[in-house]
Amino acid sequence: MKLRSGSHYIRSLDDAIDLFDDMVRSRPLYSEIDFCKLMGVIVRMKQPDIAISLYQKMELRRIPFDIYSFNILMKCFCSCHKLSFALSTFGKITKLGFHPDVVTFSTLIHGLCLEGRISEAVAFFIIWLKRDVLQMS
Secondary structure, eight states, X not given: OEETTEEOOOOSHHHHHHHHHHHHHOSSOOOHHHXXXXXXXXXXXXXXXXXXXXXXXXXXXTOOOOHHHXXXXXXXXXXXXXXXXXXXXXXXXXXXXXXXXXXXXXXXXXXXXHTTOHHHHHHHHHHHHHHHHHHHO
């Protein structure tokens, strides 16, 4: 994995967690992009619960999030069947002034469908379509 500080070889979850610990202690702080890359690796290891825990540590240390960070976190919540937390994260995204993107909406729609909440998924899809139409005009 290539980060700002160079390449890092991650062979196991322990390697990923060790790198995370190094990243949060580093000054200057790693970028949001670097944190997202690491979280993506952890998610691909099928460890969304670990990624959620690391995001909580980031929040406690006031490490900034971007829309990509929030999207990954929402995906993790959906994977762990914690849809209420994914929806709460969506609210946080809008409250902080970020603009939900196609990944944000598709992640929520997928999570709602996994939970059998099809009518809510359709409602989010309609909101997404209306938002895109308004942005085009």
